[in-house]
Amino acid sequence: MISYLPRYIFNFFFLTLIQVLVLNNIQFSGFVNPYLYVLFIITLPFEIPGWLLLVLAFLSGFSIDIFSNTLGMHASATVFMAFFRPTILRAFAPRDDYQPGTIPTMAFYGAAWFLRYALILVLLHHVFLFFIEVFSITHFFSTLWRILASTTFTMLLIFLTQLFGRGKTRGR
Amino acid sequence: MRSIIRFIIKNHFTILFILIELISLLFVFNYNSYQRSVFLSSSNHVTGGLYESYSNSTEYLMLKQINNELAQENAYLRSRLPESFKASRDYFNLVFDSLSQQEYIYRAAKVINNSTNKRLNYLTLNKGRNHGLEAEMGVISSKGVVGIVKNISDNYSTVISILNTRLKISAKLKSSGYFGALEWNGGNYQFAHLKEIPRHANVNVGDLVVTSGYSSIFPSDILIGHVEEVNLNQGESFYDIKVKLSVDFKNLSYVEVIGHPLKKEQVELEQETEND
Numbered sequence: 061m062i063s064y065l066p067r068y069i070f071n072f073f074f075l076t077l078i079q080v081l082v083l084n085n086i087q088f089s090g091f092v093n094p095y096l097y098v099l100f101i102i103t104l105p106f107e108i109p110g111w112l113l114l115v116l117a118f119l120s121g122f123s124i125d126i127f128s129n130t131l132g133m134h135a136s137a138t139v140f141m142a143f144f145r146p147t148i149l150r151a152f153a154p155r156d157d158y159q160p161g162t163i164p165t166m167a168f169y170g171a172a173w174f175l176r177y178a179l180i181l182v183l184l185h186h187v188f189l190f191f192i193e194v195f196s197i198t199h200f201f202s203t204l205w206r207i208l209a210s211t212t213f214t215m216l217l218i219f220l221t222q223l224f225g226r227g228k229t230r231g232r
Numbered sequence: 233m234r235s236i237i238r239f240i241i242k243n244h245f246t247i248l249f250i251l252i253e254l255i256s257l258l259f260v261f262n263y264n265s266y267q268r269s270v271f272l273s274s275s276n277h278v279t280g281g282l283y284e285s286y287s288n289s290t291e292y293l294m295l296k297q298i299n300n301e302l303a304q305e306n307a308y309l310r311s312r313l314p315e316s317f318k319a320s321r322d323y324f325n326l327v328f329d330s331l332s333q334q335e336y337i338y339r340a341a342k343v344i345n346n347s348t349n350k351r352l353n354y355l356t357l358n359k360g361r362n363h364g365l366e367a368e369m370g371v372i373s374s375k376g377v378v379g380i381v382k383n384i385s386d387n388y389s390t391v392i393s394i395l396n397t398r399l400k401i402s403a404k405l406k407s408s409g410y411f412g413a414l415e416w417n418g419g420n421y422q423f424a425h426l427k428e429i430p431r432h433a434n435v436n437v438g439d440l441v442v443t444s445g446y447s448s449i450f451p452s453d454i455l456i457g458h459v460e461e462v463n464l465n466q467g468e469s470f471y472d473i474k475v476k477l478s479v480d481f482k483n484l485s486y487v488e489v490i491g492h493p494l495k496k497e498q499v500e501l502e503q504e505t506e507n508d
Contacts (some may be wrong), residue, residue: 081286084347093349109244110244110245110248111244111248114245114248114252115251115252115262118250118252118255118256121256123255125259127279128347128350129352129354129390130258130350130352131259131260132257132258132259132260132261133260135256135259136253136256136257136259136260139249139252139253139256140253142249143245143246143249143253145243192257192260193350193351194351194418199418209412
């Protein structure tokens with residue numbers, strides 16, 4: 061498991077920088093903004109202790125917050141998402157359970173499993189984030205539209221990055 | 233006691249989650265007071281430095297347009313030079329007069345971070361306390377009003393832009409002089425709304441909207457935009473006026489920060505009157 065450590069450290073900084081410098085500047089049709097940085101939490105190892113998962117989620121959300129002047133919003137949304145991760149992983153477990161030494165990526169468990177798992181987490185994150193951002197029910201439908209559009213965009217990016225990672229993990 | 237500890241250990245995941253979530257939500261709701269601690273905002277040294285080098289590298293892509301704007305402004309300023317006027321000695325005589333004190337001072341600054349797609353949009357400028365900037369100074373570009381300086385560190389400052397649902401600017405219609413409050417409702421970044429114009433005022437599409445000069449932040453008659461749409465709901469005594477902003481926030485690179493040396497005097501006087 062320790063062999064994954066450099067990979068995750070790299071992931072953390074890489075995803076945060078990509079998010080802050082590139083993706084935060086994408087304003088597709090005015091308000092669609094992908095949040096790729098959640099991929100860091102999604103692909104953490106199965107065996108990670110709960111407290112570490114929550115702390116890492118807080119740190120990753122908080123670093124995005126500092127850069128985008130939205131103190132607490134991304135942190136709370138990411139922690140919210142991380143809280144449901146163990147439950148969702150349990151619900152989606154294959155019949156013979158997860159193999160030791162594997163991590164939840166497309167390379168190990170296939171596109172169908174991974175996309176379903178990632179979609180639920182991304183949706184949880186975006187719903188929480190966008191509603192805490194507007195913080196009112198009056199813009200319900202416009203917020204819903206933003207959530208759906210951004211989720212689609214984020215999922216597309218997650219799928220693409222997973223395609224890149226594929227060859228590397230297979231060759232391990 | 234032991235059973236409480238057992239309960240905590242058993243449910244540590246949920247308890248920790250609730251704890252961290254509460255902390256984050258506390259951040260969200262105390263946003264303003266935390267913003268004041270400049271360390272946690274984008275005017276902080278590390279994030280500010282990173283944004284500055286990023287903006288330095290992307291700036292090249294916009295050089296042509298910036299040059300154009302600067303050249304135009306140069307031409308305009310040159311036309312205002314004393315040499316460009318034919319001074320007739322018979323009528324004019326320049327006298328140094330201690331009464332004609334300079335009221336507003338303009339300082340140029342570069343925008344190094346900017347957003348238009350959120351409900352609370354902020355800008356970051358590359359100048360701060362060391363360059364003479366202070367909180368609550370007005371910020372304009374060559375095209376019109378941009379926002380108000382919010383937080384300030386030694387070398388950077390953050391600006392709360394018009395595109396922020398928490399900012400209201402005192403504005404008036406240039407033709408009739410009626411004044412109201414200009415605010416943005418979080419939708420399209422090109423339009424804001426002017427409220428509190430009474431229904432007996434005469435408002436036409438295309439009327440210019442300028443700053444009122446009643447706040448001590450902006451001088452009067454700085455362009456904000458023009459009237460795009462006028463709505464008057466049945467039974468309401470105020471118009472809802474949609475204003476097309478003259479500044480294109482998606483394309484903003486250099487701004488000017490307005491210093492007002494006499495502001496303290498004005499504010500103190502106004503406060504004294506209110507207290508009486």
